[in-house]
Amino acid sequence: MPELPEVETVCRGLSENILGLNVSSVEVYAEKLRDFIPADLNKKILNHTITKIERKAKYILIHLAANMDLQTNGDGNVLEPRSPVLIIHLGMSGRLTIQDEAYQRKKHDHVILKLNGLQLGTVAERVSPRLRRTNDRGTLLVFNDARRFGVITLTDLENLSQHKLFRKLGLEPLAREFTVAKLKALFKNRNKNIKNTLMDASLIVGIGNIYASEALFRSGIHPERTASSLTDKDIKKLHEQIIVTLEDAIRAGGSTLKDFSKANGESGYFQYQFKVYGREGLPCFTCKTLIERIVQGGRSSFFCSKCQK
DNA sequence: AAGGTTACCTGCCCGC
DNA sequence: TGCGGGCAGGTAACCT
Incomplete structure (x- = not known):
């Protein structure tokens, strides 16, 4: 489906609804779309908070921040802080939608993130205190793509600008650079x-x-x-x-x-x-x-x- | 290096 | 009713 206006529309909708929420579970049902979905997706984004959502070309970028209170491994050791960025492309037929907890998985739902509000004092409180209070129940972020031309991958803030997918991109038509x-x-x-x-x-x-x-x-x-x-x-x-x-x-x-x-x-x-x-x-x-x-x-x-x- | 073609994948619609 | 062909919002790997 999606060209720039559709991707921009999705990003704006997500920004209004899931900023400040915490990733409480990650379900991956496909190994591969246009490319492989990272096998460690769960490990990298679980217990992270959504801090920013933006569009770059036809890509959706979901920025995450470690929730330091929860960022420990099984031995109780504190892990290194990271700022993962989820990169999503909808290909021809991809959809990224918000559903409530009662949602039943449909055909071609390849990734489902479960999102929850967090306690006071966490990074979620700083990002979006109002949303945190109104989203204590579970919210689902569902990626569905019949044709599997979409992309779901992961990088981090430091490596974002040099990412392989962005290296050869041309002018952003709605930015000042487009003259x-x-x-x-x-x-x-x-x-x-x-x-x-x-x-x-x-x-x-x-x-x-x-x-x-x-x-x-x-x-x-x-x-x-x-x-x-x-x-x-x-x-x-x-x-x-x-x-x-x-x-x-x-x-x-x-x-x-x-x-x-x-x-x-x-x-x-x-x-x-x-x-x-x-x-x-x-x-x-x-x-x-x-x-x-x-x-x-x-x-x-x-x-x-x-x-x- | 630019320009062209093909492949990736599933679903739907149309004509036979 | 079934089957084959063509078509669908994107991208990148190939070839010349």
Whole structure:
């Protein structure tokens, strides 16, 4: 499902609901998704408190802090303090949802974290005192992924920025670093079509198959143009429309097609604002020309041949 | 090095 | 009703 707006939506939902909670059990039902789930996940995050949740490209980062009161091994020796960071990617079909304690495990639920509030004076109290008081009962964080293209792995704060998954990532389109000048530099001498160029995470992160088509429509740019063929005017318009499209989608809570849902299980509704995605054979909202579908790099692209040149 | 293709995996929908 | 083919929101490992 998830492109930048959907991942951002999930992160915001999680931040509202599980900050300050303590990991009280870790259940892993799959050995491997896109890659192996760390065998020591349980050992590394049990009795840790969730201190921060953020999005990086299409990854969800859940920061944890050791609860020093509980951080001892079986012999009663105090363990080294660590700041683990859980890295989660939803792949095509992944969902990360919050459930209550009565939840029954469903097919393709691969990891379930049980979360609880903590006593006064712990790190949870400092992170989120209000949530701590209102979440004394158990909460579940459930990762479900039918196609198993997702990722669940673990690093720690010191190694986060150099992590293998983040080394080759391009510009964050909603950050200040995303400027017209940088976009222009990326497109220079690049002879691939603009649609697949937008989806290349080593150049710009977060734009997937839906928002590439939508941003190009809003910019009036045909998906088969090469990136290097764009004029300065095209690039300025595209830069603006990438940002606006992603922001509109975040405001709508993302897009729900088959299986995306927000952390609370609700659907997003940006799909009702699609101008071209999934609209093959239907009339363009602007000019009534029928929307076309072509395949580029093995993925469907949708466009209006009259509005996009 | 850029650009293209293929594989990973399950589910669903369509036509025969 | 069953079966095969095509398609699905992503990424990375290969090849040329």
